Amino acid sequence: MRNGRIRVVLAAVVALAATALVPAHATERSDGPLAHTASGWVRGQHTDEGRQFLGIPYAEQPVGKLRWREPRPAQSWRGVRDATGFSNRCVQTSSWDPGYEDPTYTEDCLDLNVYAPDGSAGRPVMVWLHGGGLTAGAGADIVPDTFARRTGTVVVTVNYRLGAMGFLAATGLDKQASDGVSGNFGLQDQQQALRWVRANIDRFGGDRDRVTIAGESAGGRSVCTQLASPGGRGLFRAGIIESGAYGDCAAREHSAAVAEGARFAEKAGCGAATDTVACLRGRSAKEILDAQAGFDWAPVTGGDFLPEQPAAAITAGRSAHVPVLNGANKDEGRLFAYGAYDGQGKPLTAEAYPKALTDTYGKATGEKALAAYPLSDYASPTYAYAAAQGDMLMACPALRLDKRLAASGPPAYAYEFADRTSPPFASIREAGKKFDFGATHVNEVQYLFKHFGLDSPLNTEQRALADRMVQYWGSFITGGAPRADGAPAMPDQRRAPGQVLSLKTSGVGGITLSTDVHREHHCTLWDAAAS
Numbered sequence: 001m002r003n004g005r006i007r008v009v010l011a012a013v014v015a016l017a018a019t020a021l022v023p024a025h026a027t028e029r030s031d032g033p034l035a036h037t038a039s040g041w042v043r044g045q046h047t048d049e050g051r052q053f054l055g056i057p058y059a060e061q062p063v064g065k066l067r068w069r070e071p072r073p074a075q076s077w078r079g080v081r082d083a084t085g086f087s088n089r090c091v092q093t094s095s096w097d098p099g100y101e102d103p104t105y106t107e108d109c110l111d112l113n114v115y116a117p118d119g120s121a122g123r124p125v126m127v128w129l130h131g132g133g134l135t136a137g138a139g140a141d142i143v144p145d146t147f148a149r150r151t152g153t154v155v156v157t158v159n160y161r162l163g164a165m166g167f168l169a170a171t172g173l174d175k176q177a178s179d180g181v182s183g184n185f186g187l188q189d190q191q192q193a194l195r196w197v198r199a200n201i202d203r204f205g206g207d208r209d210r211v212t213i214a215g216e217s218a219g220g221r222s223v224c225t226q227l228a229s230p231g232g233r234g235l236f237r238a239g240i241i242e243s244g245a246y247g248d249c250a251a252r253e254h255s256a257a258v259a260e261g262a263r264f265a266e267k268a269g270c271g272a273a274t275d276t277v278a279c280l281r282g283r284s285a286k287e288i289l290d291a292q293a294g295f296d297w298a299p300v301t302g303g304d305f306l307p308e309q310p311a312a313a314i315t316a317g318r319s320a321h322v323p324v325l326n327g328a329n330k331d332e333g334r335l336f337a338y339g340a341y342d343g344q345g346k347p348l349t350a351e352a353y354p355k356a357l358t359d360t361y362g363k364a365t366g367e368k369a370l371a372a373y374p375l376s377d378y379a380s381p382t383y384a385y386a387a388a389q390g391d392m393l394m395a396c397p398a399l400r401l402d403k404r405l406a407a408s409g410p411p412a413y414a415y416e417f418a419d420r421t422s423p424p425f426a427s428i429r430e431a432g433k434k435f436d437f438g439a440t441h442v443n444e445v446q447y448l449f450k451h452f453g454l455d456s457p458l459n460t461e462q463r464a465l466a467d468r469m470v471q472y473w474g475s476f477i478t479g480g481a482p483r484a485d486g487a488p489a490m491p492d493q494r495r496a497p498g499q500v501l502s503l504k505t506s507g508v509g510g511i512t513l514s515t516d517v518h519r520e521h522h523c524t525l526w527d528a529a530a531s
Contacts, residue, residue, distance in 0.1 A: 031045075032044050032045045032046065032084065033045070033046060033051045033053075034080065035053060035114075035203045035204055036203055037056065037196075037200045037203060038073075038074075038076075038196075038199050038200055039057065039073075039074045039075065039076045039077060040076050040077040040078065040079070040080075040081055041079070041080040041081065042056055042080065042081045042082075042083040043080050043081070043082060043083060043084070044083045044084060044114075045084045046118075047145060049115075049117070049145035049146050049148065049149045050115065050116055050117040050118050050145060050148060050149050051114075051115075051116045051117075051118060051204075052113065052114065052115050052116070052145060053083040053113065053114040053116075053204065054083050054084060054085055054086050054087070054113045054114075054140075055083055055085055055086055055087035055111045055113065056081075056083055056111055056112055056113070056114065057074040057075075057087075057110060057111050058074055058110060058111065058112050058158075058192060058193045058196035059071040059072060059073065059074055059110040059189065059192045059193075059196075060072040060073065060074055060075055060110075061107065061108040061109070061110055062107055062110060062161060062165075062185070063107045063108055064281075065281070067107065067165070067281050068165075068168060068173050068176075068182070068185060068277070068280075068281070069176065069185075070177070070178060070185070070188050071110065071185070071188055071189050071192040072192075073192070073195075073196075074110075074196070086113065086138070086139075086140040087108075087109060087111035087159065088104065088106040088108055088109045088111075088159075089104045089106070089109060089137075089138040089140075089159065090104065090106075090107070090109040090110075090138070090159055090160065090161050090162045090165065090166070091104055091105060091106065091107060091109075091161075091162065091163065091165050091285045091288065091289055092104050092132075092135060092136045092137075092162050092163065092289070093135075093136070093289060093293075095136055095427075096427045096428075097136075097137075097141075097426075097427045097452065098426050098427065098452045098454070099140075099452065100136070103286075103289065105284070105285040105286050105289065106285070107165065107285055109138075109159050109161075110159060110160070110161070110189055110192075110193075111139075111159055112139060112156055112157060112158045112159065112193055112196065113139050113140065113156065113157045114154065114155075114156050114201075114204050115143075115144050115145045115148040115154065115155045115156075115157075116148065116154045116155075116204045116205045116206070117148055117149045117152060117153075117154075117205070119205070120205070121202065121205045121206075121207075122205070122206075122207045123152055123153055123154050123205050123206050123207060123210075124152075124153050124154070124206070124207055124210040124211075124212070124477050124478050124479060125153060125154045125155070125156065125197065125201055125206040125207060125208075125210060125211045125212065125477075126144075126153055126154075126155045126156070126211075126212045126213075126214050126240075126477050127155075127156045127157075127158060127193065127194060127197055127211060127212070127213050127214065127236070128142060128144065128155060128156065128157045128158065128214050128215060128219065129158055129160070129190055129213065129214070129215035129219035129220075129222045129223060130142070130157065130158070130159075130215065130216075130218075130219050131215065131216045131217030131218045131219045131220070131243075131442070132162070132217070132218055132219075133217070133218050134162060134163070134166065134167060134186060134218045134221075134222075134297050134298060135162050135163040135292075135297055136162065137162070137218070137219075138159050139157030139158050139159045140157070140453070141157075141451070141452060142157060142445065142448075142449040142450065142451060142452075142453075143449060143450040143453040144157065144448075144449045144450070145450075146449075146450065147448055147449050147470060147473075147474075150470055150474065151470060151471075151473070151474030151477060151478070152474070152478070153474065153477050153478070154201060154204055154205055154206035156193070156197055156201070158189075158190060158193045159189075160186045160187075160189035160190050160193070161185050161186045161189050162186060162297070163288075163289070163292045163297050164264060164288050164289075164291070164292040164295070164297060165185070165186075165285075165288065166185045166186030166187075166189070166297065167183050167184070167185065167186055167257075167297040167298060167299070167300070168182070168183060168185075168261050168264065168280075168297075169181070169182045169183030169252070169254065169257035169258050169260070169261045169300050170182060170258060170261040170262070170265065170276060170277060170280075171258060171261075171262075171276075172275065172276050172277035173261075173277055174258070176277075177303065178304070179303035179304035179305055180303055181254050181300055181302050181303025181304075181305065181306075182261075182300070183252070183254075183257050183258075183261070183299070183300035184299055184300055184303075184305050184306060187222060187225055187226070187229065187299055187305070187306075188231075188305065190222060190226065191226070191229070191231050191232055191235065194211070194213070194232065194235040194236060195235065197211060197235075198211070198235060209237065210237055210478075210479060211235065211236045211237060211238075212236060212237065212238040212239065212240060212476070212477045213226060213235075213236045213238075213239050213240070214239065214240035214241075214242070214473075214477075215240070215241070215242065215244060216242035216243055216244065216442065216444075216445055217242070217243050217244060217441065217442065218244070219242075219244065220240075220241040220242045220243055220244015220245070221241075221244040221245075221246065221247075221249055222244070223239045223240065223241050223244060224239075224241055224244055224245060224249035224310050224401070225249060225251065225299050225306065225310050226239070226320075227239055227310065227313075227314065227319045227320045227322070227324070228249075228306060228308070228309075228310035228313035228314065228318075228319045228320075229305055229306050230304065230305075230307070231304070231305055232320060233320060236320070236322065237322055237323075237479075238322050238323045238324065238325075238476065238477070238479075239320075239322060239323075239324045239325070240324070240325045240326075240473065240476070240477075241324060241325070241326040241327075241398075241401070242327060242328075242444060242445070243327075243328045243329060243332060243394055243398070243441060243442075243444075244326075245326065245328070245394070245397040245398045245400070245401040246393050246394055246397055247393075247397065248309075248310075248311045248397050248400060248401070248530065249309075249310040249311055249397075249401070250298075250309055250310070250311065251298060251299040251300055251301040251306055251309060251310065252296065252298050252299065252300050252301070253300075253301060253302065254300055254301060254302035254303070257300040260295055260296065262276075263295070264291060264292065264295055265279075265280060267291045268280060268283055268287060268288065268291035269283070269287075269291075270283070311401075311404060314401070314404040314405060314408055315404050315407065315408070317408045317409065319408060321408065321409055321410050322410055323410050323411040323412070323413070323476070324405050324410070324411070324412050324413070325413045325415070325472075325473070325476050325482055325490070326398060326401055326402060326405065326412065326413070326414060326415075327398060327414055327415035327416055327417065327500070327501075328394040328395050328397075328398040328416060328417075329390075329394070329416070329417040329418075329439045329440060329441060329443060329444055330390075330395075330416055330417065330418040330420065330438065330439040331386065331387075331390060331420065331437065331438035331439045331440045332389075332390035332393065332394035332395065332440060332441045333385070333386035333387060333388065333389035333390025333391070333393065333394070333440075333441075334383070334386040334390065334435075334436070334437045334438055334440040334441075335428070335437060335440040335441040335442065336386070336389055336390075336393070336441070337382050337383070337385050337386035337389055338382070338386075338428070338431065338435055338437070341382045341385070342382050342435055343431065343435075347380065347381070347382055348380070348381040348382045348385055349381060350375055350381050352381070353370075353375060353381040353384065353385065354366070354370055356381075356385055357369045357370050357373075357385070357388065360388075360389070361388075361392070361529065365525075365529045368525055369388045369522075369525065372388070372522045372525055373385075373387055373388045373522070379436075383436075388522075390440075390441075390521075391521040391522055391523070391526055392526045392529070394441070395416075395517070395521040395523070396518075396521055396522075396523040396526040396527060396530070397530070398414075399414075399498075399500075399517065399518055399521075399523055400523075400527065400530070402414045402493045402497075402498075403493070403497070405493065406492075406493035406494045406497060411481070411492045411494065412492065412493040412494065413476065413481070413482050413490040413491065413492055413493070413501075414490070414491060414493055414499070414500045414501065415472070415482075415490055415500060415501040415502075415503060416500050416501070416502050416503065416514070416517055417439050417443065417444040417447075417503045418439050418502045418503055418504045419439050419443075419444075419447075419462065419465060419503060419504055419505055420438040420439050420504075420508070421459075421461075421462065421505055421507070421508070422438075422439055422443045422444075422446075422447070422462065423446075423456060423457050423458065423462075424437045424440070424443070425442050425443055425445065425446055425451055425456070426451060426452055426454055426456075444469070444503075446458075447462070447465065447466040447469050447470075448466070448469055448470060448473060461505035461506050461507050462505055464505070464506065465503060465504070465505050465506075465511070467484075468484035468485070468487050468503075468511060469484075469503060471483065471484035471485060472484050472490055472501075476490075482501075484511070487510075487511040488501060488511060488512065488513050489501075491513060496513075498515055498517075498518055499513055499514070499515050500513070500514050500515075500517045501513060501514075502514045502517075
């Protein structure tokens with residue numbers, strides 16, 4: 001009783017102190033929750049799920065002379081900043097995703113969004129890094145308000161620089177970089193956002209010492225990279241990687257990235273300039289975006305930010321020693337194969353199938369793939385190609401990452417999203433009436449959050465699976481092993497190497513533990529090809 005009274009008194013004192021700190025004019029409106037950040041006051045809004053604060057700057061905006069500079073803390077503002085709407089997306093082209101019908105040319109974009117349940121403080125935190133190939137996407141791609149309420153967590157979603165704006169490496173930029181290596185601006189933005197979280201999340205009910213970084217596709221790859229970056233130490237206590245281990249999380253070697261930057265500068269019309277960087281900074285965002293197509297925009301290794309390849313750092317035990325939840329989807333490749341063939345109105349034919357494999361994987365590996373993925377096992381050549389592509393690109397790298405993580409010490413939990421009945425996500429839902437996407441790339445996201453802010457048409461069995469997935473992810477973020485009511489615990493690869501939690505609906509076997517994933521995805525073939 002005595003401790004209870006103390007807590008009540010302390011809560012009253014904190015509330016009174018907060019009111020005293022609010023600028024006088026801030027009390028003129030009371031239609032939304034207030035929070036005081038290190039840069040100033042923000043006013044969000046209440047929803048049926050709790051509180052949300054949208055479009056909060058976490059860094060000084062990278063415009064003008066700050067283009068291709070390491071991020072700096074956000075400048076302070078006076079008064080109360082409205083935080084009820086999403087900010088600008090970072091520079092990117094148009095795409096098929098809802099809301100992305102037009103390109104974005106705005107560099108004023110380094111903002112984040114906070115979703116916090118009503119109630120007590122000290123909640124665990126998840127920081128979500130969006131996907132999009134490091135050239136597209138935004139923090140607004142998911143609305144995790146229901147997830148935050150159900151798991152009792154605070155969720156932060158982040159914008160970061162993309163494409164050439166986020167990953168250009170150049171000799172002139174190397175000279176301006178603190179570690180002599182340029183090209184990691186987008187990943188440095190992510191760390192700046194994590195520093196903002198550490199300094200401010202308690203104002204939103206979060207616990208700065210219980211932060212989990214999470215992401216899907218390029219967001220998962222970002223998590224993998226942040227595990228290997230010394231600058232991320234102490235900024236998070238766990239990581240979630242969804243379909244992010246592709247390419248074994250590899251970064252570009254510095255020399256190759258600088259050479260590619262020179263080719264980009266040439267294409268942008270600055271190759272002959274006396275000061276290439278000044279010339280590029282003088283180009284409009286549209287001109288930069290038009291010139292960036294055809295280049296590989298990815299992290300760069302060789303400096304203090306990323307001294308070595310993430311796979312090497314994890315294998316050698318030089319990565320962050322934190323628990324990781326990692327996995328992929330059963331039919332990842334169907335999205336990519338559809339985009340390359342059927343989506344172009346040119347389905348892959350049986351006659352063209354062998355050449356498609358050898359063109360993609362080389363003659364020796366392509367011929368082995370032809371034997372491993374015979375057309376007789378698939379409904380069409382596109383599906384056969386999709387199986388090979390998904391296994392090589394996503395499934396087998398995820399399993400290799402499991403092994404590396406387990407050997408490094410901390411818990412490493414493995415899953416496979418295997419709901420082949422799942423509805424295609426919004427961008428491909430119409431196409432899904434003719435093409436069976438199965439458990440393809442991105443499809444698991446809608447089981448956890450409102451993808452693009454939309455409710456997905458999940459049936460009763462799929463909603464039950466979604467409920468269990470939220471429990472698995474939530475229990476991990478809270479600090480324990482991933483568990484769900486009435487279902488197996490997600491296996492720790494240190495104790496059950498190669499065993500994977502298979503996430504399926506009850507009608508096709510439910511959630512089970514599988515030891516066949518490596519064999520099903522022909523990983524002996526793809527592991528040898530990757531070595």
